[in-house]
Amino acid sequence: MTKKQKKVLIRIIISTVLLAVLMILEKTGILEKLPFSRWTSLGLFLIPYLVIGYDILKKAGKGIIKGRMLDECFLMAVATIGAFALSEYEEGAAVMLFYQIGELFQSVAVGKSRKNISDLMDIRPDYANKEVDGSIEKVDPDEVSIGDIIVVQPGEKVPLDGKVLSGNSSLDTKALTGESVPRSIKEGEEIISGCINLTGVLRIEVTKEFGESTVSKILELVENASSRKSKSENFISKFARVYTPVVCFGALALAILPPVIRLLMHAAEGPMWSTWVLRGLTFLVISCPCALVISIPLSFFAGIGAASHAGILVKGSNYLERLANTQIAVFDKTGTITKGEFEVSGVHHNEREDEEILRLAAYAECASSHPIAVSLRKHYGKEIDRSLVEDYEEISGEGITAKIEGKTVAVGNEKLMRRIGAEAIPCNHVGTIVHIAIEGSYAGHILIADGIKEGSKEAIEHLKKIGVRDLVMLTGDAKSVGEAVAKEVGMTDVHTELMPGDKVSEVEKLMTGKTVKETLLFVGDGINDAPVLTRADVGVAMGALGSDAAIEAADVVLMDDDLRKLVTGIQISKKTLRIVYENIALALLIKLACLGLGALGFANMWWAIFADVGVMILAVCNSIRALRVPKIK
Numbered sequence: 201m202t203k204k205q206k207k208v209l210i211r212i213i214i215s216t217v218l219l220a221v222l223m224i225l226e227k228t229g230i231l232e233k234l235p236f237s238r239w240t241s242l243g244l245f246l247i248p249y250l251v252i253g254y255d256i257l258k259k260a261g262k263g264i265i266k267g268r269m270l271d272e273c274f275l276m277a278v279a280t281i282g283a284f285a286l287s288e289y290e291e292g293a294a295v296m297l298f299y300q301i302g303e304l305f306q307s308v309a310v311g312k313s314r315k316n317i318s319d320l321m322d323i324r325p326d327y328a329n330k331e332v333d334g335s336i337e338k339v340d341p342d343e344v345s346i347g348d349i350i351v352v353q354p355g356e357k358v359p360l361d362g363k364v365l366s367g368n369s370s371l372d373t374k375a376l377t378g379e380s381v382p383r384s385i386k387e388g389e390e391i392i393s394g395c396i397n398l399t400g401v402l403r404i405e406v407t408k409e410f411g412e413s414t415v416s417k418i419l420e421l422v423e424n425a426s427s428r429k430s431k432s433e434n435f436i437s438k439f440a441r442v443y444t445p446v447v448c449f450g451a452l453a454l455a456i457l458p459p460v461i462r463l464l465m466h467a468a469e470g471p472m473w474s475t476w477v478l479r480g481l482t483f484l485v486i487s488c489p490c491a492l493v494i495s496i497p498l499s500f501f502a503g504i505g506a507a508s509h510a511g512i513l514v515k516g517s518n519y520l521e522r523l524a525n526t527q528i529a530v531f532d533k534t535g536t537i538t539k540g541e542f543e544v545s546g547v548h549h550n551e552r553e554d555e556e557i558l559r560l561a562a563y564a565e566c567a568s569s570h571p572i573a574v575s576l577r578k579h580y581g582k583e584i585d586r587s588l589v590e591d592y593e594e595i596s597g598e599g600i601t602a603k604i605e606g607k608t609v610a611v612g613n614e615k616l617m618r619r620i621g622a623e624a625i626p627c628n629h630v631g632t633i634v635h636i637a638i639e640g641s642y643a644g645h646i647l648i649a650d651g652i653k654e655g656s657k658e659a660i661e662h663l664k665k666i667g668v669r670d671l672v673m674l675t676g677d678a679k680s681v682g683e684a685v686a687k688e689v690g691m692t693d694v695h696t697e698l699m700p701g702d703k704v705s706e707v708e709k710l711m712t713g714k715t716v717k718e719t720l721l722f723v724g725d726g727i728n729d730a731p732v733l734t735r736a737d738v739g740v741a742m743g744a745l746g747s748d749a750a751i752e753a754a755d756v757v758l759m760d761d762d763l764r765k766l767v768t769g770i771q772i773s774k775k776t777l778r779i780v781y782e783n784i785a786l787a788l789l790i791k792l793a794c795l796g797l798g799a800l801g802f803a804n805m806w807w808a809i810f811a812d813v814g815v816m817i818l819a820v821c822n823s824i825r826a827l828r829v830p831k832i833k
């Protein structure tokens with residue numbers, strides 16, 4: 201509990217004790233025997249009332265001065281002061297007391313789920329151990345620049361992205377990926393900030409400034425997530441803006457109209473003014489919309505927290521909300537359905553040595569981040585001297601052209617070969633084919649194969665099970681490979697040999713085939729598909745552990761590239777929405793019932809208090825359920 205919350209708790213205790221004593225005195229008839237009994241009891245009951253409610257009264261007063269009437273403080277102030285005016289002292293004080301108990305409860309709950317989220321996201325490093333002239337200095341991560349060497353001891357957080365120079369260790373990436381099995385790391389490998397070094401000492405060469413490092417990017421996302429409001433949240437704040445004045449005037453009408461009508465009709469019997477005013481006030485207390493106003497954003501907040509716990513970054517409540525109604529899911533192939541790690545399985549029709557073809561391919565691919573490029577460089581395995589490569593050009597969806605040691609080399613698919621006028625010899629093996637032409641004439645091709653990622657098939661099955669109607673794969677790769685992969689994992693449709701622009705138009709075509717309420721999801725790795733990621737209702741990026749473009753263009757990021765997380769994400773979304781609807785239904789039902797009873801005079805102020813505070817507490821408890829990640833069944 202914070203200091204502020206403790207203070208409120210103390211006030212609640214004092215006020216409860218005072219009120220209890222006064223109520224006993226009243227029941228035993230002692231109060232009546234005091235001199236000026238009416239005024240004395242008023243004075244005595246005002247003490248617990250003011251102890252508990254002075255700040256609410258102050259806020260209500262400020263609201264009136266600023267013209268922001270009709271908020272919940274105002275409602276409470278009017279209701280309680282009204283009760284006192286009608287000599288219902290106990291009720292007046294009790295309403296304020298319970299209101300404060302509800303508020304305290306809610307602030308503890310909000311604090312708790314916020315802490316939960318920040319615990320999950322507890323990846324912000326406090327310092328970095330920088331190596332300066334052989335000795336170690338503790339500095340702010342912000343003060344480390346690219347090329348500096350840092351040392352991370354076991355148990356410490358990795359503060360910046362970099363490359364391991366020496367040391368072996370295992371890393372706890374739970375906060376980033378939700379994956380609890382430690383991942384091993386060794387010399388020469390890239391390391392990302394935010395994970396925790398578990399076993400060995402690591403010396404790391406920093407490759408990104410702190411502001412550009414994974415940890416900063418993720419924190420930024422999480423911090424901004426709650427500012428993007430879901431439709432339900434927007435609806436509720438609009439609803440409250442209309443609802444509150446309506447109930448205020450309703451209460452006013454309830455207090456004034458029946459007695460006035462009675463006067464006009466000269467009826468002698470029936471309830472008096474004070475009774476109707478009290479009913480009006482009761483009506484006011486019951487109708488306070490706080491349960492809805494508070495619990496809905498809290499549910500989304502908790503849902504986003506649950507998602508980050510599972511290694512799914514959701515950039516806003518609006519995206520979390522849209523995930524639930526996914527009807528069409530569109531996937532990129534390379535790096536999304538497949539591993540994106542190609543193994544070279546052969547070099548065919550080569551005019552030169554295999555070694556030379558592979559070397560030229562690796563050199564041409566020296567600067568590309570495409571999975572094909574990464575794999576070819578890895579296969580080559582040796583240092584690449586970039587000064588030998590000139591006029592480098594990457595043709596998105598086709599390949600690369602560059603000048604290597606003065607010779608023009610083209611590396612890519614058949615389209616690229618056609619573009620430069622080289623005659624490509626087709627390959628009769630199934631796999632992705634990288635054609636190579638030197639000085640415009642065909643020099644052979646490298647056959648590479650990419651395996652389907654573990655879990656892809658399972659994920660597609662689950663998606664079908666939870667109601668996703670169309671599962672479409674789009675790929676720039678050859679027809680034979682694309683169709684084989686799509687069939688293997690169980691897609692309902694596949695389009696192959698697409699240029700990045702064609703992917704956008706395919707997605708646009710699919711967008712016209714669905715209603716506004718249905719969600720089209722695009723899942724890609726951020727390479728050659730950033731425009732599609734932005735075009736879809738919800739863009740989901742894989743490969744957050746690497747591709748910056750993905751993190752930026754996507755609305756949802758699956759931190760560990762596991763497609764099954766997509767299913768979890770949709771389930772979290774569904775659960776969150778279910779909780780939101782439950783809360784709306786619960787609050788409206790109870791309130792409407794009490795409002796009816798209140799208007800008819802069956803519900804008194806005590807009922808009103810329980811309707812208001814009770815519903816709020818129930819709704820807040822229910823919201824907190826959204827923090828638990830549902831299991832995939």
Ligand code: ADP
Binds near residue numbers: 597611727728
């Ligand atoms: P996808 O991710 O669906 O496979 P891309 O648009 O990323 O589609 O790539 C389409 C095709 O273009 C690849 O299958 C490959 O043949 C070719 N290509 C793209 N970039 C490169 C590259 N850097 N090197 C070689 N071929 C490439």
Ligand code: MG
Binds near residue numbers: 532725727
């Ligand atoms: Mg791709």
